[in-house]
Amino acid sequence: xxxxxxxxxxxxxxxxxxxxxxxxxxxxxxxxxxxxxxxxxxxxxxxxxxxxxxxxxxxxxxxxxxxxxxxxxxxxxxxxxxxxxxxxxxxxxxxxxxxxxxxxxxxxxxxxxxxxxxxxxxxxxxxxxxxxxxxxxxxxxxxxxxxxxxxxxxxxxxxxxxxxxxxxxxxxxxxxxxxxxxxxxxxxxxxxxxxxxxxxxxxxxxxxxxxxxxxxxxxxxxxxxxxxxxxxxxxxxxxxxxxxxxxxxxxxxxxxxxxxxxxxxxxxxxxxxxxxxxxxxxxxxxxxxxxxxxxxxxxxxxxxxxxxxxxxxxxxxxxxxxxxxxxxxxxxxxxxxxxxxxxxxxxxxxxxxxxxxxxxxxxxxxxxxxxxxxxxxxx
Amino acid sequence: xxxxxxxxxxxxxxxxxxxxxxxxxxxxxxxxxxxxxxxxxxxxxxxxxxxxxxxxxxxxxxxxxxxxxxxxxxxxxxxxxxxxxxxxxxxxxxxxxxxxxxxxxxxxxxxxxxxxxxxxxxxxxxxxxxxxxxxxxxxxxxxxxxxxxxxxxxxxxxxxxxxxxxxxxxxxxxxxxxxxxxxxxxxxxxxxxxxxxxxxxxxxxxxxxxxxxxxxxxxxxxxxxxxxxxxxxxxxxxxxxxxxxxxxxxxxxxxxxxxxxxxxxxxxxxxxxxxxxxxxxxxxxxxxxxxxxxxxxxxxxxxxxxxxxxxxxxxxxxxxxxxxxxxxxxxxxxxxxxxxxxxxxxxxxxxxxxxxxxxxxxxxxxxxxxxxxxxxxxxxxxxxxxxxxxxxxxxxxxxxxxxxxxxxxxxxxxxxxxxxxxxxxxxxxxxxxxxxxxxxxxxxxxxxxxxxxxx
Numbered sequence: 001x002x003x004x005x006x007x008x009x010x011x012x013x014x015x016x017x018x019x020x021x022x023x024x025x026x027x028x029x030x031x032x033x034x035x036x037x038x039x040x041x042x043x044x045x046x047x048x049x050x051x052x053x054x055x056x057x058x059x060x061x062x063x064x065x066x067x068x069x070x071x072x073x074x075x076x077x078x079x080x081x082x083x084x085x086x087x088x089x090x091x092x093x094x095x096x097x098x099x100x101x102x103x104x105x106x107x108x109x110x111x112x113x114x115x116x117x118x119x120x121x122x123x124x125x126x127x128x129x130x131x132x133x134x135x136x137x138x139x140x141x142x143x144x145x146x147x148x149x150x151x152x153x154x155x156x157x158x159x160x161x162x163x164x165x166x167x168x169x170x171x172x173x174x175x176x177x178x179x180x181x182x183x184x185x186x187x188x189x190x191x192x193x194x195x196x197x198x199x200x201x202x203x204x205x206x207x208x209x210x211x212x213x214x215x216x217x218x219x220x221x222x223x224x225x226x227x228x229x230x231x232x233x234x235x236x237x238x239x240x241x242x243x244x245x246x247x248x249x250x251x252x253x254x255x256x257x258x259x260x261x262x263x264x265x266x267x268x269x270x271x272x273x274x275x276x277x278x279x280x281x282x283x284x285x286x287x288x289x290x291x292x293x294x295x296x297x298x299x300x301x302x303x304x305x306x307x308x309x310x311x312x313x314x315x316x317x318x319x320x321x322x323x324x325x326x327x328x329x330x331x332x333x334x335x336x337x338x339x340x341x342x343x344x345x346x347x348x349x350x351x352x353x354x355x356x357x358x359x360x361x362x363x364x365x366x367x368x369x370x371x372x373x374x375x376x377x378x379x
Numbered sequence: 380x381x382x383x384x385x386x387x388x389x390x391x392x393x394x395x396x397x398x399x400x401x402x403x404x405x406x407x408x409x410x411x412x413x414x415x416x417x418x419x420x421x422x423x424x425x426x427x428x429x430x431x432x433x434x435x436x437x438x439x440x441x442x443x444x445x446x447x448x449x450x451x452x453x454x455x456x457x458x459x460x461x462x463x464x465x466x467x468x469x470x471x472x473x474x475x476x477x478x479x480x481x482x483x484x485x486x487x488x489x490x491x492x493x494x495x496x497x498x499x500x501x502x503x504x505x506x507x508x509x510x511x512x513x514x515x516x517x518x519x520x521x522x523x524x525x526x527x528x529x530x531x532x533x534x535x536x537x538x539x540x541x542x543x544x545x546x547x548x549x550x551x552x553x554x555x556x557x558x559x560x561x562x563x564x565x566x567x568x569x570x571x572x573x574x575x576x577x578x579x580x581x582x583x584x585x586x587x588x589x590x591x592x593x594x595x596x597x598x599x600x601x602x603x604x605x606x607x608x609x610x611x612x613x614x615x616x617x618x619x620x621x622x623x624x625x626x627x628x629x630x631x632x633x634x635x636x637x638x639x640x641x642x643x644x645x646x647x648x649x650x651x652x653x654x655x656x657x658x659x660x661x662x663x664x665x666x667x668x669x670x671x672x673x674x675x676x677x678x679x680x681x682x683x684x685x686x687x688x689x690x691x692x693x694x695x696x697x698x699x700x701x702x703x704x705x706x707x708x709x710x711x712x713x714x715x716x717x718x719x720x721x722x723x724x725x726x727x728x729x730x731x732x733x734x735x736x737x738x739x740x741x742x743x744x745x746x747x748x749x750x751x752x753x754x755x756x757x758x759x760x761x762x763x764x765x766x767x768x769x770x771x772x773x774x775x776x777x778x779x780x781x782x783x784x785x786x787x788x789x790x791x792x793x794x795x796x797x798x799x800x801x802x803x804x805x806x807x808x809x810x811x812x813x814x815x816x817x818x819x820x821x822x823x824x825x826x827x828x829x830x831x832x833x834x
Contacts, residue, residue, distance in 0.1 A: 016829045023591075036591040039398065039566075040822035041598050044829055045591050054599035060607075078523060078531035087535045097535035100618055104543040107607045111551045115558055118600045119585060123593055127586035141589050142569040144398035144821075222440050223516065 004178035007131040008034075008151040009162045011171035012140055016042055019146035022169045023048040026148060029165065033154040037132075037141040059117045060110045067109030071102045129183040137175055149177065258353055262339055272333030279358040281365075289363030292356050296348055305367045316344050321364055322371045331361050391485045391823050393667035398821050401668075405813045405820075406570060408663055413810060416662065424802040431796020434789050435510060443513050445789040452772045452784040457511040458622075459764040460797055463647070464504035465545065465619055466640075466760060467801075469612055470648025471497025472552055475559070476608035479601070485676055487819040488668045492659065493652045494556045495814070499804040500651075501549045503797050508541070510793075537621035544618040551611055555604050558597075561587050562818040616644040623767065629710040630771030633698065639691035646684035646730070647760035650753040653677050655805060657750050659814060668815055671744055678743045681756065685734030688763075692731065706776060718783055719770045722762050729759025 013019045016038075023036050027050050036042075036049060046053075072095075079085065080092035090097065119125045132138045132149075141147040150162050159176075166174055217223065232238060238246040250256060264271035279285050294303060302309035305321030320326075326334070338357050341347040352360065369377070396404075413421075437445050448455045471493040478486040509515045521542045523532045532539050564584035571577050587593070620640035623631035653674060660669040699711040714723050733755040736742045743749065774781050808814065821827055 020829045037589040040818045041594040046595050051595050054596045056596055056599050060603050075534045079534055087533055094535055100540040101543050104547040107611050108547040111607050114603055115554050118596050122596050125585040128581050132588050139569045142566050143402055
């Protein structure tokens with residue numbers, strides 16, 4: 001026994017009134033390091049022990065407010081900075097709609113932080129190696145007795161005085177409590193081989209499972225059904241239509257949008273008279289026209305319509321698009337050339353939709369104007 | 380009967396049981412082998428759980444086309460069940476947090492159990508949005524996490540608020556529950572002789588040693604958590620109601636929804652807690668801990684919330700008429716007399732008429748009758764959600780798109796299965812953990828607190 005270190009001296013009481021009185025007396029005698037253990041909180045004990053009010057409320061306040069702020073900032077960054085999207089005509093940062101999430105995050109962060117702070121900072125839990133653990137004393141106070149203990153490292157500690165004090169308070173049982181030598185001498189090692197092995201096994205199993213799920217499982221039936229759906233490909237035999245054709249001809253007597261048949265084959269002059277450019281000159285139409293011209297016309301006609309292009313010599317040189325003739329042609333007349341082709345120039349009706357052809361014509365007009373600028377055009 | 384003595388607080392625990400006896404009584408189900416009744420009950424709930432597994436299996440394999448959902452009625456049993464179960468979950472936090480703040484001592488006997496029910500009910504509820512999204516293995520998209528699409532979630536959508544509300548509610552309820560359990564784990568640790576059990580209890584009790592320097596912080600944390608959980612529980616069903624109220628569908632687009640949903644949630648939650656507690660107190664002989672007085676008080680709360688719900692039903696009709704909006708008016712007349720009139724009248728009888736019986740003290744204190752009334756309330760509250768979700772969708776603005784919703788056998792399997800899921804957890808809970816908080820109940824027994832209050 002003598003080689004054990006004393007932790008404190010404990011006394012057991014049977015009545016809640018007695019324990020309050022005991023706590024009060026011990027506090028009045030000037031003991032600082034003592035504790036009262038009861039199966040449930042006793043009213044008035046905080047006053048008897050002269051405990052200061054708990055400071056845990058501040059943790060809730062600080063963490064809760066930080067959580068709220070973090071939630072607001074995160075939502076602002078995500079929906080107003082990083083990837084702004086308009087939802088329902090609301091501003092990118094629409095605070096009223098964020099209130100529910102801010103509230104939930106506040107409550108969540110504050111609750112978790114308060115409890116964690118209580119358990120791990122205030123109580124220094126988990127602590128199953130405390131000297132009180134496993135004692136008869138703790139067994140009794142967990143059920144229906146009320147205990148008080150004065151610790152041996154209190155400045156005023158004197159075994160006989162403490163004993164007398166408890167006896168004068170009508171304690172029903174007295175008992176010294178010692179540190180457990182095994183617990184004191186036990187060294188906690190983090191890098192025990194068993195623990196390391198455990199970590200390795202967990203790591204392997206975990207990464208294996210993740211690999212399997214994301215690279216194999218999600219490509220198996222039925223997870224792949226969304227990705228690999230039955231569909232009709234071009235030129236494939238159809239299983240639905242009786243004639244076996246996957247591609248269908250339009251219903252008789254109908255014309256697809258933008259595919260009105262051209263009425264002026266072989267009559268370019270008539271086309272020049274009748275056709276009117278429906279596309280107004282605008283920034284976007286000119287941009288489209290430039291893009292299409294540079295792609296389809298510039299190889300022969302050059303970027304500026306001079307006819308001296310990068311194909312020079314490998315193909316009959318086309319005439320300049322700035323000729324007197326061309327400048328006097330109507331838009332419809334040029335449209336006829338693009339649609340039908342002219343002599344060695346092929347037709348571009350399959351490459352360019354009608355609207356695109358008109359846009360190219362608008363762009364040619366810009367080129368012509370630029371090459372033959374009038375005095376009044378220069379500012 | 381003698382006159383009531385108001386000078387003395389009536390004890391919430393009947394008789395004056397010794398503290399040690401209370402411990403033993405509450406621990407008994409944990410220490411004894413399950414008896415025959417328990418095993419029969421467990422096999423029934425496991426059977427129901429089997430339906431759940433099959434129903435979900437069919438859904439996962441073939442997709443949600445297995446359900447009866449059709450084009451206008453895209454939300455049906457899945458969302459009805461979700462709202463129903465989340466509602467059930469509201470009683471627990473109400474009992475443990477709001478009644479705690481109001482210093483209602485009678486809550487101690489039932490708080491632990493009700494909190495447990497909250498957790499299981501929210502777990503059940505959370506499954507439904509998951510399966511509703513069809514590809515349940517991709518729920519991560521509900522969370523704002525950095526992904527390869529560099530897209531974020533829509534923070535202005537009530538459906539997203541719901542994700543935050545339900546997951547916060549679940550987490551905070553779980554923490555609340557665990558904090559309440561720590562001292563009880565310590566009691567179990569001190570009591571048990573079994574080595575394995577002792578290890579488990581030691582881990583979960585974290586080394587709690589009943590120190591008053593700890594109780595002081597502990598009580599503060601309990602107060603803080605109760606303070607957080609109170610607005611939280613109100614916010615959760617409010618946000619669930621936003622799922623409907625923020626849309627423009629007639630029958631959903633009403634401002635009365637948040638309070639009306641919260642009242643309904645408490646109503647159905649109390650009915651479910653009352654039903655289960657009546658069985659528990661009988662089986663485990665807790666009649667003097669979960670007293671008739673407690674049950675009567677629960678019935679009074681049901682009467683109050685049931686009347687609130689009835690008022691809301693009436694007010695919806697009044698506003699539909701008063702608004703002068705013909706579509707709104709049609710929706711409500713269609714509810715009461717249209718193709719789903721049968722559901723509407725079941726709801727009205729169960730929810731509005733049956734709780735009114737609780738005006739009579741005899742009925743409030745008669746266990747068989749209150750049990751039946753609470754069953755009716757549960758049925759009625761399920762139908763309330765059905766009426767709200769399905770009738771509004773089935774007959775919306777465009778008559779050309781109207782359709783009648785009919786659930787399939789898979790829908791019913793999942794519905795029955797969700798009850799199996801919930802009750803299996805409840806049964807296991809009664810055998811694994813103390814269903815009454817020992818530390819709290821001991822504190823409210825007569826004579827447990829010092830007699831003189833000289834502070």
